[in-house]
Amino acid sequence: MKKIKIKLKHFYGEYSREEEYYEKYWSLKVLKDNFNVEFVNNEKEADVIFEHCTRISDYKFLKERNKKIVLFSSEDLFKKRDVFNLIESFFHKLGFGEKKWKIMDKIDDIIPHFISSIQIRYFLPRHLEFIKKIAQGKIKNAYAIVQNDIKGKNVLIIPSFLQVFYYKTSKLIKKKEKHPEKRKKFCAFIVSSNSSRERVKFFKMLSKYKKVDSYGKIRNNMGSQFFNMPWRETHNKIYKDYKFVICFENNFAKRYICEKLPLVMLSGTIPLFRGASDIGDYFNTKSFINYDDYGSYGKMVKKIIELDKNDEKYNEFLKEPWFKDNKIPKIFKDKEKELINFYKYVFKEWL
Numbered sequence: 001m002k003k004i005k006i007k008l009k010h011f012y013g014e015y016s017r018e019e020e021y022y023e024k025y026w027s028l029k030v031l032k033d034n035f036n037v038e039f040v041n042n043e044k045e046a047d048v049i050f051e052h053c054t055r056i057s058d059y060k061f062l063k064e065r066n067k068k069i070v071l072f073s074s075e076d077l078f079k080k081r082d083v084f085n086l087i088e089s090f091f092h093k094l095g096f097g098e099k100k101w102k103i104m105d106k107i108d109d110i111i112p113h114f115i116s117s118i119q120i121r122y123f124l125p126r127h128l129e130f131i132k133k134i135a136q137g138k139i140k141n142a143y144a145i146v147q148n149d150i151k152g153k154n155v156l157i158i159p160s161f162l163q164v165f166y167y168k169t170s171k172l173i174k175k176k177e178k179h180p181e182k183r184k185k186f187c188a189f190i191v192s193s194n195s196s197r198e199r200v201k202f203f204k205m206l207s208k209y210k211k212v213d214s215y216g217k218i219r220n221n222m223g224s225q226f227f228n229m230p231w232r233e234t235h236n237k238i239y240k241d242y243k244f245v246i247c248f249e250n251n252f253a254k255r256y257i258c259e260k261l262p263l264v265m266l267s268g269t270i271p272l273f274r275g276a277s278d279i280g281d282y283f284n285t286k287s288f289i290n291y292d293d294y295g296s297y298g299k300m301v302k303k304i305i306e307l308d309k310n311d312e313k314y315n316e317f318l319k320e321p322w323f324k325d326n327k328i329p330k331i332f333k334d335k336e337k338e339l340i341n342f343y344k345y346v347f348k349e350w351l
Helices: 018-024 026-034 083-093 099-110 125-135 160-172 197-207 231-237 260-266 297-308 311-318 330-346
Strands: 004-009 037-039 048-052 068-072 080-082 119-122 142-146 155-157 185-189 242-246 270-273
Touching (some): 018 026, 026 160, 026 330, 083 119, 125 155, 142 330, 155 330, 160 330, 260 270
Parallel strands (some): 068 142, 185 242
Antiparallel strands (some): 080 119
């Protein structure tokens, strides 16, 4: 096997050091463990460029490179802007800064949900079209790793939580606790984007029963000191004290599974989840309150109240393992095989 020189572009923000990517970003670790690769700093000497981006304004650069490119996209390509998002964008452009969030909360109380949640257009229309062209083989030497259900031999589908949490999966194997720690706080909510009206709707509904502590910019009632906390630290610093945490996805598309659910699981609390219909392929849905199992927010709230008022029932619910049979599911290894085969397809000239 010939050595393959790879340049990473725009892989920033996830880890403090670039070296951490090779061990903690799953796609790169699988690459390093199974192929003869060298990560280089100079783009000109690279054979393949790994580009982690979604908001590039001009894709003409691909035509100028006589190289292969693998595009990593962790965004939900099918997410649409709704009426509320457009209003928020208007206030953002006016430069309201932090005041914008309080203004939007007040507007949210005025505009009925069925109006504010009317979908208008895709969040990233050009990026979606670009990925579709890659899937169809219309862009030479371009490949993509995405987390939406897009068909095409040049595209691989990997739920994004695997990329950043695969190395922590063993920590989700539950150990028996004789005397589980009693949690005094009710429910936490950390959201800093109005991209999902449904989770805000659920927050408001659950808050009618008991105060839900909101640490994010949306519906904040706990102060702004937590706004800039790295999301990887929330399970240790905030979630660990709560009985429940709301962790809805931004959108409810199949295969779109982010870090939100496993992050709550790491805290040892009960997640309140709504998201991908295939979430049961990866996690035990009996271990969290999953919208698809209840069919309505009202039934979810009823179950939450039942567990909140009865410590014995709460602890019994909490004993359910995060994975079925308390074992890492086979699909994790299957996804690794898919990734290796995808790399073989991309790197066929060097093998």
